[in-house]
Amino acid sequence: MTSTPVISTPSVSRIESGVSLHGAYRLTTSERAADSAWDGFLSRANHTHVQSGLWGQLKAASGWKVHRVLVEGAEGVVGGAQLLFRPLPLIGSVGYVAKGPVLDAEAPGLYRALLGEVLRAAAAEHVRYLIVQPESEEHGAVEDVLALGFAPSLQPVAPTASVVIDLRRSEEELFAGMNTTTRRNVRAGQRHGITVREGTRADLPVFYRLLSQTAQRQGFTPEPAAYYDCMWEIFHPGGNLQLFISELSGQALGALIALAFADIVVYKRAGWSGELGKARPNQVMLWTSICWAKAQGFRFYDLEGIAREIAEAALAEQAIPIENSDTYKLNFGGNVVLFPTPYARVIGADFGGLPQRVLSALQSQPLLERFVKSLRAS
Numbered sequence: 001m002t003s004t005p006v007i008s009t010p011s012v013s014r015i016e017s018g019v020s021l022h023g024a025y026r027l028t029t030s031e032r033a034a035d036s037a038w039d040g041f042l043s044r045a046n047h048t049h050v051q052s053g054l055w056g057q058l059k060a061a062s063g064w065k066v067h068r069v070l071v072e073g074a075e076g077v078v079g080g081a082q083l084l085f086r087p088l089p090l091i092g093s094v095g096y097v098a099k100g101p102v103l104d105a106e107a108p109g110l111y112r113a114l115l116g117e118v119l120r121a122a123a124a125e126h127v128r129y130l131i132v133q134p135e136s137e138e139h140g141a142v143e144d145v146l147a148l149g150f151a152p153s154l155q156p157v158a159p160t161a162s163v164v165i166d167l168r169r170s171e172e173e174l175f176a177g178m179n180t181t182t183r184r185n186v187r188a189g190q191r192h193g194i195t196v197r198e199g200t201r202a203d204l205p206v207f208y209r210l211l212s213q214t215a216q217r218q219g220f221t222p223e224p225a226a227y228y229d230c231m232w233e234i235f236h237p238g239g240n241l242q243l244f245i246s247e248l249s250g251q252a253l254g255a256l257i258a259l260a261f262a263d264i265v266v267y268k269r270a271g272w273s274g275e276l277g278k279a280r281p282n283q284v285m286l287w288t289s290i291c292w293a294k295a296q297g298f299r300f301y302d303l304e305g306i307a308r309e310i311a312e313a314a315l316a317e318q319a320i321p322i323e324n325s326d327t328y329k330l331n332f333g334g335n336v337v338l339f340p341t342p343y344a345r346v347i348g349a350d351f352g353g354l355p356q357r358v359l360s361a362l363q364s365q366p367l368l369e370r371f372v373k374s375l376r377a378s
Contacts, residue, residue, distance in 0.1 A: 020113070020117055022109070024074070025073050025107060026072050027070065027072075027114060027117045029068065029069050030067075033060040033066045034056070038068065038077060038080060041076070041080075042102070044262075045102070045262070046262040047099075047102045048098075048102075048262075051082045051135075052082075054235055056068070056082055058235075059084050061234075062227065062230075065085055066082065067082075067083045068080060068081070068083065069117045069118050071105065078104050079105055079114060080102065081100040082100060083097055083118055083122060085125055085127045091128060091129060093125060093126050093127045095127040095130050095131070096130070096131040096132070097118060099135040100132075100135055101134070103138075110139075112147065115144055123347050126348075128348060129347070131153055132150060132342065133156060133340060133342040133343070134340040136339075141340070142340065142343075150345045152341065153342040155342060155344065156342045160308045160338065160341050161305070161307065161308045161336065161337065161338050161339065162339070163329045163334040163336055163337070164300050165290060165303070166300060166334070166335065167290070167293055168299055171291060175287075178287075178333040182332060182333075185283045186287045188278075188280050189279055189280030189281060189284035192248065193249065193279075194247070194253075195247050196244055196289075197245050197247065198245075198292075199244060201232055203243060203245055204229060205225070206255060207243060207245075207269075208225045208228060210254060210272060211269060213272070217274060228269075231257070240259060240260050241257065241258070241259055242265075244257075244289050244292075246282065246284055246288075247281075248281065253272065253276055254282050256289055257269045258289050260296070260298060263298055263299040264302055265289075265301050265302070266302045267301070267303045267304050268304065270282070270285075289301075303332065303334060306326040306329055308338070310326040310330075311337075311338060312338070314330055
């Protein structure tokens with residue numbers, strides 16, 4: 001087993017201005033959480049919201065630092081990566097790049113150069129442990145990640161599988177694509193008188209109460225209410241957030257926050273009071289949000305995450321014996337999609353030829369496990 005390599009960026013020359021050159025492209029760095037040019041590129045190229053400046057602003061408000069590497073060509077921004085990092089006791093700063101780097105340019109070695117600049121930026125920010133979860137396997141992403149000293153990680157920072165609904169079908173086709181029980185439940189909820197309305201900022205306390213009730217039943221800790229206030233402030237003004245409230249006779253039963261970016265609407269968070277389940281408030285609410293996304297002209301609705309083993313079983317057409325939130329999502333008739341798994345590396349130290357052992361030791365630390373769970377929770 002080889003030792004952890006010294007950070008290097010193949011085929012890139014460094015100049016004093018802080019701009020790295022690579023053929024017809026240049027790599028620049030920025031610590032601005034908000035960046036309209038970057039978000040414009042991501043939106044035009046249909047990349048994920050977790051690489052956006054909007055998401056960077058939200059995370060910055062929660063104590064994270066943002067360091068972005070941009071790839072610029074004659075036509076402007078054509079790629080980049082958003083590094084988020086924060087210090088942890090004992091370990092030092094830990095950082096991650098979720099669903100990135102992203103790149104919409106073809107040039108030999110450019111992806112590796114971009115990733116190498118991310119490594120250099122992480123080292124400059126004293127990040128000791130870096131997780132990268134590529135957006136896709138295009139541009140030889142996995143090969144480049146491994147070539148730069150990363151190893152497979154046990155700690156995903158973004159879903160590695162999801163259910164994605166193609167909204168380019170008619171509403172009738174979307175409804176017919178759901179399984180029989182789900183269609184029946186939606187119709188039953190509508191007959192019971194379940195209504196769904198678009199919420200306002202004044203409804204955030206209602207959303208948070210319902211989310212907290214769900215968290216108590218399911219045994220997880222939700223983000224603080226201020227997190228969702230901040231999410232509203234950042235995402236809603238540009239039309240990137242929609243809140244849905246399901247009600248029966250004026251009583252709020254369920255609430256759902258969807259984030260919209262580029263051509264995708266993402267089911268981000270939902271809560272339920274636990275009451276009147278037979279009235280099917282949650283199925284009606286989710287179906288309503290899908291119809292809203294289609295009416296707004298979005299192309300896809302991402303239910304944001306199911307267990308990879310469930311996804312693999314579904315793709316293999318194997319029986320899934322346990323009914324849970326994953327099978328609930330599957331029942332809405334989308335396509336099961338697998339995403340790349342995470343990779344990690346230790347930065348700035350030579351561990352005597354034992355990088356994988358060091359990674360395994362770090363990944364087994366309860367503090368790091370809690371850290372990564374907090375990433376997945378937000």
